Amino acid sequence: MTVTLPPYEDVVARYEPVIGLETHVELGTNTKMFCGCPTDFGGQPNTRICPVCLGLAGSLPVANKAAIEATIRIGLALNCTIATWCRFARKNYFYPDMPKNYQISQYDEPLCIDGWLDVEVDGELVRIGIERVHLEEDTGKTLHVGGATGRIHGATESLVDYNRAGIPLVEIVTKPIPGTGALAPIVARAYVTELRDVIRSLDVSDVRMEQGSLRCDVNTSLNLPGEEWGTRTETKNVNSLRSVERAVRSEIIRQASVLDAGGRIVQETRHFHEDTGDTTSGRSKETATDYRYFPEPDLVPLAPDASWVASLKESLPELPRLHRKRLQTEWGLSDLDMQSVVNAGAVELIEQTIAAGTTPEGARKWWLGELARRANETGIELAAVGASPAHVAELQRLVDEGKLNDKLARTVLEGVIAGEGTPAEIMTARGLEVVSDTGALTAAVDEAIAANPDVAEKIREGKVAAAGALIGAVMKATRGQADAKTVRELIISRLS
Amino acid sequence: MSDVTRLTATEIAALVASGDASATEITQAHLDRIAAVDDRVHAFLHVDTEGALAAATAVDERRAAGEELGPLAGVPVAVKDIVATKGVPSTAASKILEGWRPPYDATIVTRMREAGLVMLGKTNLDEFAMGSSTEYSAYGPTFNPWDLSRIPGGSGGGSAAALAAYEAPLAVGTDTGGSIRQPAAVTGTVGAKPTYGGTSRYGLIAFSSSLDTPGPCARTVEDAALLHAVLAGHDPRDSTSIPQPVPDVVGAARRGASGDLTGVKLGLVREFAGEGAEPGVMAAFHDAVDALTKLGAEVVEISCPNFQYALPAYYLIAPSECSSNLARFDGVRYGLRVGDDGAKALEEVMSLTRESGFGAEVKRRIMIGTYALSSGYYDAYYGQAQKVRTLITRDFTSAFERVDVLISPTTPFVAFPLGARTADPYQMYLADLYTIPANLYGGPGISVPCGLSEGLPVGLQITAPTLADDRMYRVAAALESAIGTLTPGELS
Numbered sequence: 001m002t003v004t005l006p007p008y009e010d011v012v013a014r015y016e017p018v019i020g021l022e023t024h025v026e027l028g029t030n031t032k033m034f035c036g037c038p039t040d041f042g043g044q045p046n047t048r049i050c051p052v053c054l055g056l057a058g059s060l061p062v063a064n065k066a067a068i069e070a071t072i073r074i075g076l077a078l079n080c081t082i083a084t085w086c087r088f089a090r091k092n093y094f095y096p097d098m099p100k101n102y103q104i105s106q107y108d109e110p111l112c113i114d115g116w117l118d119v120e121v122d123g124e125l126v127r128i129g130i131e132r133v134h135l136e137e138d139t140g141k142t143l144h145v146g147g148a149t150g151r152i153h154g155a156t157e158s159l160v161d162y163n164r165a166g167i168p169l170v171e172i173v174t175k176p177i178p179g180t181g182a183l184a185p186i187v188a189r190a191y192v193t194e195l196r197d198v199i200r201s202l203d204v205s206d207v208r209m210e211q212g213s214l215r216c217d218v219n220t221s222l223n224l225p226g227e228e229w230g231t232r233t234e235t236k237n238v239n240s241l242r243s244v245e246r247a248v249r250s251e252i253i254r255q256a257s258v259l260d261a262g263g264r265i266v267q268e269t270r271h272f273h274e275d276t277g278d279t280t281s282g283r284s285k286e287t288a289t290d291y292r293y294f295p296e297p298d299l300v301p302l303a304p305d306a307s308w309v310a311s312l313k314e315s316l317p318e319l320p321r322l323h324r325k326r327l328q329t330e331w332g333l334s335d336l337d338m339q340s341v342v343n344a345g346a347v348e349l350i351e352q353t354i355a356a357g358t359t360p361e362g363a364r365k366w367w368l369g370e371l372a373r374r375a376n377e378t379g380i381e382l383a384a385v386g387a388s389p390a391h392v393a394e395l396q397r398l399v400d401e402g403k404l405n406d407k408l409a410r411t412v413l414e415g416v417i418a419g420e421g422t423p424a425e426i427m428t429a430r431g432l433e434v435v436s437d438t439g440a441l442t443a444a445v446d447e448a449i450a451a452n453p454d455v456a457e458k459i460r461e462g463k464v465a466a467a468g469a470l471i472g473a474v475m476k477a478t479r480g481q482a483d484a485k486t487v488r489e490l491i492i493s494r495l496s
Numbered sequence: 497m498s499d500v501t502r503l504t505a506t507e508i509a510a511l512v513a514s515g516d517a518s519a520t521e522i523t524q525a526h527l528d529r530i531a532a533v534d535d536r537v538h539a540f541l542h543v544d545t546e547g548a549l550a551a552a553t554a555v556d557e558r559r560a561a562g563e564e565l566g567p568l569a570g571v572p573v574a575v576k577d578i579v580a581t582k583g584v585p586s587t588a589a590s591k592i593l594e595g596w597r598p599p600y601d602a603t604i605v606t607r608m609r610e611a612g613l614v615m616l617g618k619t620n621l622d623e624f625a626m627g628s629s630t631e632y633s634a635y636g637p638t639f640n641p642w643d644l645s646r647i648p649g650g651s652g653g654g655s656a657a658a659l660a661a662y663e664a665p666l667a668v669g670t671d672t673g674g675s676i677r678q679p680a681a682v683t684g685t686v687g688a689k690p691t692y693g694g695t696s697r698y699g700l701i702a703f704s705s706s707l708d709t710p711g712p713c714a715r716t717v718e719d720a721a722l723l724h725a726v727l728a729g730h731d732p733r734d735s736t737s738i739p740q741p742v743p744d745v746v747g748a749a750r751r752g753a754s755g756d757l758t759g760v761k762l763g764l765v766r767e768f769a770g771e772g773a774e775p776g777v778m779a780a781f782h783d784a785v786d787a788l789t790k791l792g793a794e795v796v797e798i799s800c801p802n803f804q805y806a807l808p809a810y811y812l813i814a815p816s817e818c819s820s821n822l823a824r825f826d827g828v829r830y831g832l833r834v835g836d837d838g839a840k841a842l843e844e845v846m847s848l849t850r851e852s853g854f855g856a857e858v859k860r861r862i863m864i865g866t867y868a869l870s871s872g873y874y875d876a877y878y879g880q881a882q883k884v885r886t887l888i889t890r891d892f893t894s895a896f897e898r899v900d901v902l903i904s905p906t907t908p909f910v911a912f913p914l915g916a917r918t919a920d921p922y923q924m925y926l927a928d929l930y931t932i933p934a935n936l937y938g939g940p941g942i943s944v945p946c947g948l949s950e951g952l953p954v955g956l957q958i959t960a961p962t963l964a965d966d967r968m969y970r971v972a973a974a975l976e977s978a979i980g981t982l983t984p985g986e987l988s
Binding site for chain 2: 056063292
């Protein structure tokens with residue numbers, strides 16, 4: 001079946017989207033939520049398990065205090081109210097990656113409620129309401145083998161790895177976000193980006209979407225102006241920031257085409273496909289599982305002490321948006337320049353480069369120039385490009401000291417990226433240092449004068465601009481390592 | 497040597513401590529007794545001969561090395577098969593866990609091993625502790641040593657019968673609605689449910705998490721107190737375990753054994769002292785009350801108006817929790833798996849496994865609980881039952897403002913014939929009518945023999961405020977000093 005989809009601009013001119021985001025963050029605690037097993041990513045399947053996270057008969061959970069603390073800090077950073085008393089609840093459903101066939105989660109008594117997060121979209125602040133932040137345990141991972149698609153259909157065997165089972169998971173749910181119009185996909189992306197940065201600044205998770213430590217479900221609905229909100233769908237399998245934007249956009253277009261054709265939106269879970277950029281129907285929520293939530297009787301209620309919460313609030317780090325504002329002022333950047341730094345994901349890198357002893361201009365030049373270009377070309381993140389802030393600071397220092405010119409510095413940087421060592425080591429090893437020793441250069445200058453009598457004559461006549469040709473010849477003879485300024489001075493003094 | 501199986505745990509421990517008997521001899525004598533009678537009693541689901549003898553040898557070696565031994569070192573103990581024991585089958589009397597050998601020990605088992613107790617084996621129970629007669633065991637019923645045609649109570653009928661048949665001097669039970677106390681009553685033994693959280697649940701195959709409490713079973717009050725002291729204490733692996741120190745139950749039992757209850761106020765629960773109980777049970781109970789009065793206790797009648805709602809509230813809370821607790825038995829990771837022929841879908845295999853792995857009573861409770869928790873019914877059933885629980889707690893706390901402990905018969909009737917109550921679940925549930933309130937409240941309760949009715953034992957229940965387990969031991973020991981222990985005739 002081929003359906004001609006309406007153009008996005010046309011859709012958002014006629015319909016108003018309402019979005020909502022549910023984000024899961026795996027906490028970077030040392031141990032799991034309810035037992036002492038390690039939480040490191042990877043590892044041979046079913047090696048980081050014990051009777052508790054395997055749900056063996058008779059085992060009991062004990063809540064991880066570090067995870068509770070991390071959740072409260074997230075809640076505080078999102079301007080939430082922290083519950084003075086709340087409970088875990090059991091969410092009951094059968095699935096083989098759930099060792100107990102229930103998940104210990106929170107239901108009507110979440111740890112943090114009613115907050116907000118400001119995100120910047122096109123230079124304007126959009127305030128995203130936060131409904132709740134709660135704590136739960138992650139499930140195991142099911143792997144279907146023997147089939148073509150990796151999904152259960154057609155598979156000959158299903159394998160379960162419980163290493164992930166019981167890792168603390170924080171769920172952050174926004175309030176519905178109406179009124180963003182055509183910007184809805186960008187707002188969604190900006191929110192997840194900002195949330196990621198906030199959580200990273202708290203140092204409670206590595207928040208890496210590609211490793212699944214940050215996962216996002218996107219709710220989308222459409223309504224006609226002035227009418228009630230439409231039926232929403234929940235899109236899962238949204239595994240990158242770019243996908244968040246694409247998933248919202250694609251779901252807006254799909255829902256519009258259904259509504260345009262006189263159809264109705266089914267409340268359901270949909271799966272986003274990275275390759276095609278569209279969504280397909282998952283399980284319907286109209287015959288939704290009854291999770292039979294009830295308070296977890298194996299755990300005592302959580303009652304965070306008010307003074308503890310106050311001290312956690314006191315010790316929150318400066319949050320990313322404010323931090324960026326401060327840096328922008330310190331670095332003397334325009335809004336536009338700062339925006340390109342943010343977009344390149346270079347804020348922290350530049351900050352660290354400056355801390356390693358370089359000027360804001362020097363740091364920014366490399367990260368937004370040569371390094372950003374290489375990251376783009378190879379499709380990797382700037383932070384993973386192969387040069388560290390310390391490298392960049394050292395490189396720029398060599399330039400500032402006149403030991404490298406820009407061209408040589410780029411060559412040295414290539415060596416750094418290739419893993420040959422520090423800039424100074426590479427400069428020495430490859431013999432790339434600028435030659436500014438006049439004794440060594442005088443011979444080259446004299447040779448150039450002898451080889452270009454016409455040019456030399458012009459300079460003697462006062463046409464100093466002609467010196468460029470002689471400088472070029474000297475540079476060529478010294479394979480670019482001569483200090484251009486010194487060469488120029490030498491030429492003029494010899495010919496005057 | 498005389499028959500050591502007739503001795504109390506206290507006496508056995510003294511023999512081992514003095515070197516007059518080795519733990520190995522004591523253990524072997526009990527293993528021989530099990531071999532001689534258990535085909536008739538069926539108290540055990542698994543006898544761990546090798547493990548028991550190895551544990552006994554270890555105690556003997558420690559003694560020979562001059563190590564100081566605990567007060568129960570070398571005493572054999574039988575453990576209800578709902579408690580996880582490392583490397584030893586732990587089935588909860590269910591087909592769904594047939595052959596499962598846990599890779600870990602329950603905390604109470606670890607404590608007993610460290611104290612030098614010798615585990616003889618695992619005792620029979622109603623499947624997942626759901627029942628009052630041990631007839632719902634998937635491996636066949638246990639028979640009451642007082643009359644082999646009658647039930648030994650439940651769910652911990654195996655532990656109680658092992659004591660009454662002199663197969664073990666001590667046993668461990670779990671009490672969710674009366675599963676320690678009611679079997680004790682109908683077998684003429686002593687059984688105590690500690691304060692909820694006083695003994696660790698880690699390693700108890702969960703039936704109803706907010707009610708389950710492991711506790712001691714014995715033939716004397718002092719023996720029960722000694723085992724209680726070993727089992728109890730805070731466990732960081734159980735977050736509902738209480739951090740307060742364990743009351744001195746052994747001291748209280750010894751003080752009570754002097755037979756002086758001067759100044760002790762007993763509250764006779766009006767709602768449990770009349771209708772519903774067999775006349776013979778009430779007669780024995782009233783005789784015991786008279787005996788307690790003679791020991792100096794003051795008896796006042798106390799009304800606990802909400803106790804009448806305890807049974808229905810319990811039969812919503814316990815099934816709700818069990819419907820969730822038992823969800824993990826699906827054939828995916830361990831235990832029984834049915835229908836895994838490579839052609840069936842996972843859900844089908846799960847369903848077939850649970851269909852054939854669980855017995856009828858377990859299924860009944862899973863269904864009741866699933867219904868009670870379902871969306872739209874939660875408030876009317878589970879939510880309402882929790883409110884009743886609060887009211888029952890209030891009845892207890894206001895009663896304990898006036899009296900030190902509450903007393904009642906443990907169960908309305910003596911041991912009934914096998915099959916008499918299996919046709920009507922409600923008739924079966926009535927066996928726990930008097931024991932359930934203490935579980936909903938969380939306080940301790942003990943059943944101690946108080947006489948006979950038509951030749952069968954009757955138990956008297958003493959309940960105390962939470963964390964005041966010592967009070968009930970004092971009263972129980974005093975009663976025991978007045979009327980003695982009960983001894984069944986030889987097995988027919």
